[in-house]
Amino acid sequence: MPRLFRTVRVRVLRDLDAEAAEDFLVAELGRRLVEVVARCRVRYEGRAESTLAEGDRVILFKPDGTLLVHSARGLKPVNWQPSGAVFHARRENGVLVVTSSRSAPKETVRMELVELHAVMSVELEDGAALALSGSEADLHAVLHARPDLVEPGFSVDGAERDTGRGPMDIVGTDERGRRVVVEVKRRAASVADVEQLRRYVERERAARAGVVRGVLLAPQVSGKARRYLDELGLECREVDWARAREAATTVRAAGQKSLAGWEA
Amino acid sequence: MPRLFRTVRVRVLRDLDAEAAEDFLVAELGRRLVEVVARCRVRYEGRAESTLAEGDRVILFKPDGTLLVHSARGLKPVNWQPSGAVFHARRENGVLVVTSSRSAPKETVRMELVELHAVMSVELEDGAALALSGSEADLHAVLHARPDLVEPGFSVDGAERDTGRGPMDIVGTDERGRRVVVEVKRRAASVADVEQLRRYVERERAARAGVVRGVLLAPQVSGKARRYLDELGLECREVDWARAREAATTVRAAGQKSLAGWEA
DNA sequence: AAATAAATATCGTGA
């Protein structure tokens, strides 16, 4: 039985030898979140292949079968495996070896833990979910509240998204009754985004008679993207989403105010 | 001065109160890799906004200014900040607050560490770089060695990529002397990939006279993508990259063998 | 610095 320093949530392995660590990992992997700091070698085989020579890294094994191998620098783990992997710890010739395997796609990460610096496990109680705002779905809502942000006289035509012809962001009608396909981007738009719009516009033109306009709505549109839009007879409009959201909020607040007035 | 458990590489904070932790973090953040396990609240403001209610998480602060807030599940951190952020620890009304800020884009992550479970720092010695194979660049090399994998009679035209006409994956000539633009994908191809090919083919057609074919080379091509290719008069070919790499290796090995023979 | 495309992309959603 491995000797531990314990607190309510944390178990820290006292003896950093391969045997004690093996026992600890066998007991904890897949059950609690395990952190290992170790000098290690890493090999990955699957969709691609990689090798990582000996060095110190921080390794996280989450109870859902997520693996993260982090070096001292950078956001991305140097090796990883998404949730669903199965962990296995054992000794080979006295060296502690941990593997993480998944199927679909079949992939394995093999870690040889040459020298252990720290081994611990944690019980994470967490009932909270991230509440995010400002994603593209939110911007769609903003445009429904303030269709004039596309252009004066523009109106959104119901849930056209679900008609099965193609998952267009927003379809509406302009001042002069012409159909308008709008592609919404929360970030700067590039040529690839122009092509996405082009595809939707072409499909819409094929599906129905009459003029169909295409508008790319983004905080910024690159020079090449602009030229490409020109070539294709498509348009763009730049939007400051922060300001647009405020505007939409104002509309909603004004609506509430008038409601309050009506109540009084 | 905070009291610590020390090993060669690791410093673990003994007293998990806000004051000791503040001292520890002020001393260690941005210098060594810091790990905090804590019940915390997180707020993010920048390109979007998010709030994360109280819960237990593992937080990594890397010396290069990378922040990772990991919950018990999933590969992606629930909150994060890429390298270059600046960390700041302080107490507000007795609660330990750590912020991570960057400019361009201006973004901040604010963590309120309500209850500390573990606080430690690590010195990571790591001179190794990841050696990866099987990425798209490798597949290009495979095709240069075995152009017949595109089709019999196909030959690759030098480093066309660098001639400034456009960043096409591979340009070559078919059996009948026609120009062929090849878009290489290591993964299953979708409509977006067809559009990328379409763009390159159109550019090539505009730039020179004569027929220009377009071929999408991928391990798999979705149904919609196939139909789209048909519409546009473009082609696709499915390739088993694992087998293709073997084939290319065989060619190279054969080349070495003949060289060895020539030496003898 | 700006733009373009890859990534062992991952992740959610909808059919």
Add this chain to the structure above:
DNA sequence: TCACGATGTTTATTT
């Protein structure tokens, strides 16, 4: 399960 599109995408490369 498959396919498509967003991501606070990030990262590398090239102009």
